[in-house]
Amino acid sequence: MTVFGFDIQARDKAARRGRVTTAHGTFETPCFMATATAATVKAMHPESVRSTGAEMAICNTYHLMLRPTAERIADLGGLHKFMNWPGPILTDSGGYQVMSLSKLRDISEQGVTFRSHLDGSAYELTPERSMGIQHHLDSNITMCFDECTPHPATHDQAAQSMRMSMRWAERCKKAFQPRAGYALFGINQGSVYPDLRAESAAVLKSIDFDGYAVGGLAVGEGQEAMFRVLDETTPHLPSEKPRYLMGVGKPDDIVGAVLRGIDMFDCVMPTRSGRTGQAFTRRGTINIRNARHLSDPRPLDETCACPACNNYSRAYLHHLFRADEILGLMLLSWHNLQHYQDLMRDLRLAIEEHRIEAFATAFRELQASGDIAEVV
Numbered sequence: 001m002t003v004f005g006f007d008i009q010a011r012d013k014a015a016r017r018g019r020v021t022t023a024h025g026t027f028e029t030p031c032f033m034a035t036a037t038a039a040t041v042k043a044m045h046p047e048s049v050r051s052t053g054a055e056m057a058i059c060n061t062y063h064l065m066l067r068p069t070a071e072r073i074a075d076l077g078g079l080h081k082f083m084n085w086p087g088p089i090l091t092d093s094g095g096y097q098v099m100s101l102s103k104l105r106d107i108s109e110q111g112v113t114f115r116s117h118l119d120g121s122a123y124e125l126t127p128e129r130s131m132g133i134q135h136h137l138d139s140n141i142t143m144c145f146d147e148c149t150p151h152p153a154t155h156d157q158a159a160q161s162m163r164m165s166m167r168w169a170e171r172c173k174k175a176f177q178p179r180a181g182y183a184l185f186g187i188n189q190g191s192v193y194p195d196l197r198a199e200s201a202a203v204l205k206s207i208d209f210d211g212y213a214v215g216g217l218a219v220g221e222g223q224e225a226m227f228r229v230l231d232e233t234t235p236h237l238p239s240e241k242p243r244y245l246m247g248v249g250k251p252d253d254i255v256g257a258v259l260r261g262i263d264m265f266d267c268v269m270p271t272r273s274g275r276t277g278q279a280f281t282r283r284g285t286i287n288i289r290n291a292r293h294l295s296d297p298r299p300l301d302e303t304c305a306c307p308a309c310n311n312y313s314r315a316y317l318h319h320l321f322r323a324d325e326i327l328g329l330m331l332l333s334w335h336n337l338q339h340y341q342d343l344m345r346d347l348r349l350a351i352e353e354h355r356i357e358a359f360a361t362a363f364r365e366l367q368a369s370g371d372i373a374e375v376v
Contacts, residue, residue: 002181004140004210006242006263010352014234014261017351020242022088022140023181024080027055029242029263030347032254032340033090035271038063039073039083042271043326043333046084052306052334053341056088058266061133061143062097065123066116070136078138090266091139092246093130093172093187096148107147109164127171135177143213144172146187151219158191165189166203173207183210185244191216192225194232201236212237213244214262223253230260237261251280251343252367255360258347270340274333277321279308281339283371286314288332293318306338307331 002023010017018029034041034054041049041057049057059079064070073082079089098105098112105114111126130145146165149158169186176184186209190196204212214233217226230245237243244264245257254265273280277289281301286293288300296314304310308317308331320328350359 004181004183006211006240008240010354012351012354012356013259015258015347015351015356016261016263017348018242018263020088021181022183023179024086024088024140025055027088028344028348030254030258030344030351031056031264032344033058033264033266034337035266035268036083036085036089037268038067039079041333041337043275043330044271044337048334049337050087052338053345054337056090057083057085058090058092059083059137059139060097061091061094061130061137062125064091064137065094065125065133066118070133074136074138080138088140089138090141091134091137091143093143093145094125094133095130095146096247098125099148099150109167111145111168127168128175131172131175131177140181141183141185141211142176143185144169144187144209146189146215148219149189149191149216151191151216151221153191155193155196158189158193158196162189162191162196162200166200169204169209170207173209185209185211185213185242187213187215187246188233188237189216190233192221192229194229197229197233198236201233205236205238209241211242211244211264213246215246217245218247218249218253218267223256226253227256227260230257230262234261251340252364254340254343255347255363258351259356259360270336271333274331274336275329277328277332279332279339280336281371282366283369284367286371288314288317288328289321290318300335301339304335304338304342306335308335 005021008016008018020027033056034049036057037060076082098114105112113124115122127145134142145168147161149161186204188200190200242263245262249267279286279300293314299309301309350356
């Protein structure tokens with residue numbers, strides 16, 4: 001019987017290097033989850049995603065409850081079988097998407113009633129219903145149902161939102177069906193206010209979750225404010241359990257958050273950027289559509305092992321995007337996923353070798369140096 005667990009193998013100041021065990025295998029931390037919103041990583045085969053080093057996928061409760069429905073996925077053997085992903089899966093609760101995508105939503109103590117962005121059909125999502133959907137999906141890590149506090153928010157607005165989310169968290173814990181190798185994470189809220197973040201952490205610890213997420217960030221507050229919130233919040237979260245920063249983000253956001261004790265990340269940015277022609281490299285981002293790449297024979301990044309860098313020139317990738325060829329989207333998505341997984345591998349090694357601050361400094365300097373435009 002596999003028990004869900006988090007083993008911290010090395011520390012370097014606040015940064016941690018660990019391993020999480022689930023019913024569907026382990027994943028190393030710090031980790032970046034592959035975003036499989038609708039049970040697929042856009043423009044990628046599951047086998048290709050795994051080849052980058054990704055060990056874990058994140059799927060979206062809101063989208064899957066609407067289409068094809070959690071019940072249908074359960075009937076077909078669960079999410080792992082349905083999407084051909086044998087490794088661990090985390091599902092978000094659907095709360096953020098209800099707030100951002102749905103129409104005519106009405107929030108009450110009971111939950112949220114809303115109309116689907118697909119066809120206008122009426123739905124209700126409550127803490128209990130969210131737990132039931134994620135159970136049907138067979139998610140290894142279930143996230144509490146919460147309200148993602150909008151930014152900016154006054155202290156009173158943030159307090160009311162956070163306290164309702166904490167009451168919902170208690171209901172989630174009661175509705176969650178414990179199983180060996182499965183986990184429920186609470187979500188810390190409180191906007192940019194230290195006292196509210198501390199209050200939220202205290203409530204979540206009293207309920208006792210398997211892991212703790214920091215929500216309500218990367219919503220427009222800026223990196224400086226985000227790092228300040230993490231500095232003030234992570235010390236209040238249990239040190240022996242995994243910490244997950246939701247929806248973050250850019251490579252420099254991830255490096256800064258790892259320095260502050262965060263273990264898990266997710267973001268649509270690698271594949272979304274790949275589909276629009278933006279590539280992440282050691283020296284920052286590249287817009288492959290720019291005319292300067294028209295005749296450039298170099299790879300995107302000579303240190304990257306992905307197929308885009310191993311087999312194709314910048315000139316060819318530029319051509320694919322200018323010609324609206326699907327292969328361009330696929331290759332840049334693959335490259336960006338590889339870049340993120342390489343970054344996580346390097347962060348884990350730096351923590352093991354107790355040189356995380358030196359790594360972060362070198363990373364920032366290289367990113368600031370910029371791409372070399374001229375062909376030598």
